[in-house]
Amino acid sequence: MGLLELVKMWLIVCPLVFLGGLVDAVAGGGGLITLPAYLLAGLPPHLASGTNKCGNAFGTFLSTGRFLKRGDIHIPSAAAGAAGGLAGAWVGVQINLIVPEQVLYFVMLAVVPVMAVFLLLKRDLGQEDRSYSLDRGQLITMALGIGLVVGVYDGFFGPGAGTFLILAFTGVCRFDLLTASGNAKVANSASALASLVAFAMAGEVMWVVGIPAAVCGVIGNYLGSGLALKNGAKIIRPMFFVVLALLLFRLIYSLPI
Numbered sequence: 001m002g003l004l005e006l007v008k009m010w011l012i013v014c015p016l017v018f019l020g021g022l023v024d025a026v027a028g029g030g031g032l033i034t035l036p037a038y039l040l041a042g043l044p045p046h047l048a049s050g051t052n053k054c055g056n057a058f059g060t061f062l063s064t065g066r067f068l069k070r071g072d073i074h075i076p077s078a079a080a081g082a083a084g085g086l087a088g089a090w091v092g093v094q095i096n097l098i099v100p101e102q103v104l105y106f107v108m109l110a111v112v113p114v115m116a117v118f119l120l121l122k123r124d125l126g127q128e129d130r131s132y133s134l135d136r137g138q139l140i141t142m143a144l145g146i147g148l149v150v151g152v153y154d155g156f157f158g159p160g161a162g163t164f165l166i167l168a169f170t171g172v173c174r175f176d177l178l179t180a181s182g183n184a185k186v187a188n189s190a191s192a193l194a195s196l197v198a199f200a201m202a203g204e205v206m207w208v209v210g211i212p213a214a215v216c217g218v219i220g221n222y223l224g225s226g227l228a229l230k231n232g233a234k235i236i237r238p239m240f241f242v243v244l245a246l247l248l249f250r251l252i253y254s255l256p257i
Contacts, residue, residue, distance in 0.1 A: 028162020
């Protein structure tokens with residue numbers, strides 16, 4: 001690969017990964033922007049998926065650090081979610097490498113509208129922390145299951161995983177949106193790391209593109225996590241609808257007919 005071709009890839013990927021990192025830190029779903037960026041730059045699907053995890057992993061780690069510093073993470077359940085995410089993502093990547101991602105489209109086309117309707121009906125979702133109604137064991141068990149299920153999805157497909165994690169930690173574990181977002185960052189960091197290692201072992205990461213993109217993703221995540229921590233549910237909830245709409249559009253656009 002020549003230098004000129006590499007520079008063209010950077011010019012396509014880096015700005016979009018920055019934007020994706022910003023969105024991802026607020027409400028998840030940054031992969032809706034970043035994964036198509038790698039495909040637009042000319043990377044084949046599996047290589048694009050693996051390289052995308054490079055920027056995703058480093059950016060999410062930074063966001064996690066900011067939430068942890070502020071104390072907006074419920075550590076026991078977040079750790080359980082991370083354990084589930086590690087295992088789930090590893091399994092998801094193995095499936096990704098042998099199964100066309102189109103098999104997931106029809107399932108997601110049913111799930112995404114249901115999630116949007118759920119958000120519309122539950123206007124008070126995540127406004128208050130009601131996790132106190134569950135004991136420690138219940139929270140840890142639920143978080144482990146959430147991390148495992150969404151981790152498989154993240155490793156196999158990816159886009160929207162952060163959003164699904166936030167919604168699950170809010171709807172199932174009953175955390176407020178800010179704490180749910182912090183927990184989601186921890187679980188997503190674990191699933192992103194497991195996915196990156198698995199793709200790298202399969203030779204499906206283009207580091208020369210992924211590392212510069214990761215720097216841009218880190219900057220975007222830093223700015224986005226600041227917005228989320230400052231504005232809380234006021235910015236997270238509206239961004240959910242944007243992310244779900246983008247995910248639905250992408251699924252319909254890519255639908256195998």
